[in-house]
Amino acid sequence: MTSDPTAPATAGTTLALIDHLSRLGRRSAEAHGVPSGLRPRQFVALTVLREQGPVAQQTLASALRLDPSNLVGLLNELEGSGLVVRRRDPGDRRRHIVELAPDGARALEAAEREMACVEDGLLRALSGQEREVLHGLLRRALGDQLPTCAEADPPGGC
Amino acid sequence: MTSDPTAPATAGTTLALIDHLSRLGRRSAEAHGVPSGLRPRQFVALTVLREQGPVAQQTLASALRLDPSNLVGLLNELEGSGLVVRRRDPGDRRRHIVELAPDGARALEAAEREMACVEDGLLRALSGQEREVLHGLLRRALGDQLPTCAEADPPGGC
DNA sequence: TATTGTTATACTCTATAACTATA
DNA sequence: TATAGTTATAGAGTATAACAATA
Numbered sequence A, B: 001m002t003s004d005p006t007a008p009a010t011a012g013t014t015l016a017l018i019d020h021l022s023r024l025g026r027r028s029a030e031a032h033g034v035p036s037g038l039r040p041r042q043f044v045a046l047t048v049l050r051e052q053g054p055v056a057q058q059t060l061a062s063a064l065r066l067d068p069s070n071l072v073g074l075l076n077e078l079e080g081s082g083l084v085v086r087r088r089d090p091g092d093r094r095r096h097i098v099e100l101a102p103d104g105a106r107a108l109e110a111a112e113r114e115m116a117c118v119e120d121g122l123l124r125a126l127s128g129q130e131r132e133v134l135h136g137l138l139r140r141a142l143g144d145q146l147p148t149c150a151e152a153d154p155p156g157g158c
Numbered sequence C: 001t002a003t004t005g006t007t008a009t010a011c012t013c014t015a016t017a018a019c020t021a022t023a
Numbered sequence D: 001t002a003t004a005g006t007t008a009t010a011g012a013g014t015a016t017a018a019c020a021a022t023a
Helices: A014-032 A040-052 A057-064 A068-080 A102-122 A128-141 B014-032 B040-052 B057-064 B068-080 B102-122 B128-141
Strands: A084-088 A096-100 B084-088 B096-100
Touching: A014 A102, A014 B014, A014 B040, A014 B102, A014 B128, A040 A057, A040 A068, A040 A084, A040 A096, A040 A102, A040 B014, A057 A068, A057 A096, A068 A084, A096 A102, A102 B014, A128 B014, A128 B128, B014 B102, B040 B057, B040 B068, B040 B084, B040 B096, B040 B102, B057 B068, B057 B096, B068 B084, B096 B102
Parallel strands: none
Antiparallel strands: A084 A096, B084 B096
């Protein structure tokens, strides 16, 4: 049926699995009660900020595939908690440069420890080596790096 | 830092990747405009119904990790479109047995072809073999089978 | 005029609790 | 009384459009 032999019988179902696993992760994280009170997107946002260093809001939004207008509220909360800092770009005063605050780095580490625990429960069927493989594949699929560049939706022949 | 050598430096970040990939998949699917008009959970629901055959609503809800009350509306839509059939369990007239309708099977196949296309764009960084590995790992992580059994949240030592 | 961030609004998804009909 | 499904409601999450300040 598939015209492409490199995409076998699994085609079309992997995303469903990912979606479901993502759901399980969210629910499990909620059940465990993330201590830092960080929600998924806050968690990812802090991660990107740590990897990337200071970035403009729009860049961050596109990295997170989040609409800029939604990022506003997210950053308001994070800034209110002292986890990130916003400052104007001197070069272009329209821009806000967002940066991870020391408290944010600490909160992120705490959340990571907690998430490692949740993850451990969720992936308990997999060995440590398999988890590394999984992690590597996901990372490669996402562009060999954290969600950084605004890779446009594939123009591909679909 | 990690006490468990089997869970290396990747610990705590895999779920974030999964979450992000899930988001990308959703957005990409929306962008492509799923032809059958099937939303993610409808898609997964039909998949489970095909794999499992007729099941009680509650069983389906727990398989999907979806609250039974939310499943009602989902099934209403699917039944309204003629994709699934609900009938009373003769043995216990409180139960509704849900079953995939012929139209549902067709819609599912169409959606799968479409999703295979979306997936192809999303996982284009991976070879066919790698995608199989990824699929296998995800499937094993989810219990070596489709979301079927109501595996309770891990009691694990967290 | 174009762009960055913001506000306002609406729509979807989901969880919770109260209700019904069967058991 | 307990259970399966349903309804109603509230709260996130997210997309869209309109707006302010700056370029």
